[in-house]
Amino acid sequence: MSARDASAPMPAVSAVPVPAPGLDATFAASSVPVPAADYDQLVEWAKRLEREAPLFRRVFAEAGVSRLIDVGAGSARHAIMFAEWGIAVDAVDPDESMLAQAEVNAAEAADRIAAAGGRLRLHRAAFGGLAALGLEPADALICTGNALPHVGGREGLRTALADFACVVRPGGAVILHLLNHERLLAEQVRVIPPVVRETSEGTKVFLRIMDYPDGGKSIDFDFVTLVRDHAGSWTVSDRRSLHTALPANILAEELEAVGFSGIELLGGHDGSALGVTDESVILVARRSS
Numbered sequence: 001m002s003a004r005d006a007s008a009p010m011p012a013v014s015a016v017p018v019p020a021p022g023l024d025a026t027f028a029a030s031s032v033p034v035p036a037a038d039y040d041q042l043v044e045w046a047k048r049l050e051r052e053a054p055l056f057r058r059v060f061a062e063a064g065v066s067r068l069i070d071v072g073a074g075s076a077r078h079a080i081m082f083a084e085w086g087i088a089v090d091a092v093d094p095d096e097s098m099l100a101q102a103e104v105n106a107a108e109a110a111d112r113i114a115a116a117g118g119r120l121r122l123h124r125a126a127f128g129g130l131a132a133l134g135l136e137p138a139d140a141l142i143c144t145g146n147a148l149p150h151v152g153g154r155e156g157l158r159t160a161l162a163d164f165a166c167v168v169r170p171g172g173a174v175i176l177h178l179l180n181h182e183r184l185l186a187e188q189v190r191v192i193p194p195v196v197r198e199t200s201e202g203t204k205v206f207l208r209i210m211d212y213p214d215g216g217k218s219i220d221f222d223f224v225t226l227v228r229d230h231a232g233s234w235t236v237s238d239r240r241s242l243h244t245a246l247p248a249n250i251l252a253e254e255l256e257a258v259g260f261s262g263i264e265l266l267g268g269h270d271g272s273a274l275g276v277t278d279e280s281v282i283l284v285a286r287r288s289s
Helices: 037-042 045-063 077-084 096-116 153-167 181-187 248-257
Strands: 013-015 067-071 088-093 119-124 138-143 168-179 191-199 202-211 218-228 234-244 260-266 280-287
Touching: 013 096, 037 096, 037 191, 037 202, 045 077, 045 138, 045 168, 045 280, 067 077, 077 088, 077 096, 077 119, 088 096, 096 119, 138 153, 153 168, 153 234, 153 248, 168 181, 181 248, 248 260, 248 280
Parallel strands: 013 119, 067 088, 067 138, 088 119, 138 168
Antiparallel strands: 168 280, 191 202, 202 218, 218 234, 260 280
8 A cells, every 4th residue: 555646736635545464240231432533532631642742842842853653643633732733644554443533523524724834634544554554754653552462472572673764864863652561570460440421321330450471471451331321221342452561672673773762762742751650651763873
């Protein structure tokens, strides 16, 4: 698959077409896949983006960012923010339902993106598939929101990071953000605190449950949504994914191996140094010349 000719006039927002690649009896008898819209309802996006924006602005200013690739972009909330800053953004995700939600969100922001002189394109591709998109070299690449653990093992990580290096120009920046797997493994954390939201569909309870099936190499991650509709009936939706365990030291080692340097290990978007009890890990690095 390939992007449109970058020299041709482009709308502020576009999607690049590609081929499609036990509970209590009061709950529904069978579960259904979690809809992508649930991820948008789980996160308080305005607060999150306000909290995270200063770090992105600092790194983007240092790297002179005008073109950016957002990998594992999900519903494109970060990508939209960057496009509203006047950046040309290519948002990439392998999940068709996520991209459908991203199109809805991007359409709502189209006028703001155009007014800022930004651009947002949506692409469907998995880890390791960026170079094949034929994009211009990026000034920065981000992979946030715990997307990176979907790489599929240590070899999958190496393939993904080498692909990142192929599409980021020398001197460009990469920002990776995920849960602190060193803490999860050490403490054998099973549950992230539940989140309750009132929605047009009723009350939603979001659960994230983890298991450690093979001694620390991977994490089984269940994303479960319980919905109590306005009549009081409950249904359950769930999605299980196998996450590769990625402690920060392994990520730093593999980034260096594919040509990134100056690696910062942060424990939060406030720029604080990573500590063993931090919930998240942020790695900031530059593509070597």
